[in-house]
Amino acid sequence: MAKPRRGIKFNHRNGNGYSSSVDGRRSSFSDISEAASQPGSPTTAGNGAEQLPEVSEYEKKKQTFITRSIWTFVMIGAFFGAMFMGHIYIIAVVTAVQIVSFKEVIAIANVPSRARRLRFTKSLNWYWLATTMYFLYGESVIYYFKHIVLVDKVLLPFATHHRFISFMLYVIGFVFFVASLQAGHYRFQFTQFAWTHMALYLIVVQAHFIMNNVFEGMIWFFLPVSLVICNDIFAYICGITFGRTQLIKLSPKKTVEGFVGAWFLTVIFGVGMTNVLMRYKYFICPVNDLGANIWTSLQCTPNPVFIAHTYNLPIWFPFAKSFSMAPMQVHILVFATFASLIAPFGGFFASGLKRTFKIKDFGDSIPGHGGITDRMDCQFIMGFFAYMYYHSFIAVYKVSLGGVIETAITGLTPEEQMELVKGISKHLYNQGVIAEGVGYPFLSP
Amino acid sequence: MAKPRRGIKFNHRNGNGYSSSVDGRRSSFSDISEAASQPGSPTTAGNGAEQLPEVSEYEKKKQTFITRSIWTFVMIGAFFGAMFMGHIYIIAVVTAVQIVSFKEVIAIANVPSRARRLRFTKSLNWYWLATTMYFLYGESVIYYFKHIVLVDKVLLPFATHHRFISFMLYVIGFVFFVASLQAGHYRFQFTQFAWTHMALYLIVVQAHFIMNNVFEGMIWFFLPVSLVICNDIFAYICGITFGRTQLIKLSPKKTVEGFVGAWFLTVIFGVGMTNVLMRYKYFICPVNDLGANIWTSLQCTPNPVFIAHTYNLPIWFPFAKSFSMAPMQVHILVFATFASLIAPFGGFFASGLKRTFKIKDFGDSIPGHGGITDRMDCQFIMGFFAYMYYHSFIAVYKVSLGGVIETAITGLTPEEQMELVKGISKHLYNQGVIAEGVGYPFLSP
Structure with a gap:
């Protein structure tokens, strides 16, 4: 009774085709590095060297290093x-990462021998991914492209009822999940349910x-993104240079010196x-045109955090009376600190x-690196x-068009909308922005 | 290898003190009813009869029936x-249900023998509940009581940074969870993490x-609430009266006849x-005063769905030309259908x-009924x-013209105002409110 899980025989196969049978042993780092050095990952067959069993250890390591580089x-x-081709390409990259990471994470909880008899488990996982993405992308599109979505006849009902539609799509999946529960598989099916939801929450959202x-x-x-990548590299460099004190038992190679x-x-x-x-509008302006790239111009009134501000120094300060700085330089200290002290806990x-x-690894999506999720x-x-x-x-919550x-459109009656058009037209005419003839049809009832 | 979980010895103790050791058997309904008839739930000791082992089976059933009734x-x-004392009391009841259900659900995944050595697992579960509730209650309070929160000097920063504060509270829990991971307990700790998050999502949210x-x-x-309760009772009555065809294997007592x-x-x-x-403002008005109860008056302009509307019948209809009905009477058909056909899947x-x-049962919070979660x-x-x-x-999102x-006029540039006029004109044209010629000047660039 004291250690009820000691007797578990757990057989696991991950995407790499690596299979191990661990009988109640405590997992330790040596287990994993031992397993990792086993050859014969069939999916990285692009490397000719790995297919020949007589190749030396050195050759293999060299090959791995080249592939990785x-x-x-x-x-x-x-x-x-x-990034330079434009925002839409970065969106595509993030979407790809999102889908592949989800695939990798749901794969590790799958036990093929059991799953084979349950036809719908896999389809349901993908259905939930699709529903979640429909909901999230819809939210973003409606939020950032309101001026396009809301004046379109076909898209309007999808925009005004977006959350309800997403909810009903989810409910359909839920009912289907419950209806597909099979005696003798409950534990597996509920685990899949929980696992998929965790993956949706931790990765997709x-x-x-x-x-x-x-x-x-x-x-x-x-x-x-670059703060996290650089922090990782700096931690590695500082770690091998000064590292002495172990930081956390989970990752034995991490040191306090590297961390600090x-x-x-x-x-x-x-x-x-x-x-x-901060000097480039391409970086600091929000997207108002998805066709923008580094060569086209992206225009906006910069957010005040990017505008230099003069701060007065206290009177006892010796060399200067004031200094000039953009507030963003203070915010970046918080970002860098989070990237250094908190983000590693995600790892x-x-x-x-x-x-x-x-x-x-979570998978083998990137040759030599492991899965996307690992990066x-x-x-x-x-x-x-x-x-x-x-x-x-x-x-800055400016009033947006x-x-x-x-x-x-959602809050006024058609008559009131009519009044709005007339009112604004009249205002524009008063301000001399439009000529009389143009706005006239709306000024008369 | 084919059925890797067959060899699992799973020892489980739930809040009832009921303990079973199932060695690879497939769970079946008979297992459970067998277990259910075992006496000796120590926590329902309020019933004197249950403490005496010599009491007859009939006496026990009678006692249970009385307690339950x-x-x-x-x-x-x-x-x-x-409900009649006022909205604030119903809020208190829902909050209590929320907390007790969460407690019951996290308790069933707990394996006490293992947990004893991990000091923080339980505290972390409650921390996450507190964080989630802080976030959700804050959202509601800010949404419904803006006029109070935003003009208060102390509450204002909490309102304007509410999501960030909640996020950081969550991150603190996350870092603490990762730091508390202990070799040999990973599987248990991650299961707890996933389970708590599922409970937060399925119950608290x-x-x-x-x-x-x-x-x-x-x-x-x-x-x-009443639709679900009545549907449950009706399904029971129809089931025992006409029930013949089994509906779902999960609940062998449910029949198609009862369902329909x-x-x-x-x-x-x-x-x-x-x-x-619909006749009582106490029911149809939103809360603008938390001191309201059934005897004080709650005033509002009723939502249009509660106002009778005259609908014309087609010309071939024999007895009448039109009939009068509140739109709510149509909406209730959807509510009743969801309560009858979809909500049972939650059960x-x-x-x-x-x-x-x-x-x-999920617990023993309600004597004779099982846990709150069961109800x-x-x-x-x-x-x-x-x-x-x-x-x-x-x-109805009321917006004033x-x-x-x-x-x-105050927030948009003249160019944006121009775009606004064009956009609304296009919408009015799409909706058939204005003819092409009228809106035309604004539709062309």
């Missing part, structure tokens, strides 16, 4: 390429906030990077999950933070 | 009492929608009940969960539906 550059290239950051301006996407050193360097990197990015969480399922684990919580921080402290159109 | 009346009394329904007007709370008959009766009940409730879901954990399983999804339906089809014009 090539794909590192491919990823960096694709990332910067997409959080990735969606990253997408909303793109809409608010490229800088709100690029800064959080990386924080310091990330703050410096953030301040410098912000200083550069530790993912490590813990991998330990639980006794797998090395993204700290990004999700960082993107969520950036979204919340932006909307709480930085966003889309907002006024929405209010008028 | 007494508590049924206590519940009905408390429900109607709270959904119960919260029920609370928002109360704010929108007592009828939006009372109708869904109850639908019919629930629709009739709903139409009648709506007809009565089937709960039954499935109980099968999975081989327990009879509420269909209410959560119904309340969520009522909320979504109300906001999509019934709520003057307000929109003021916003447009």
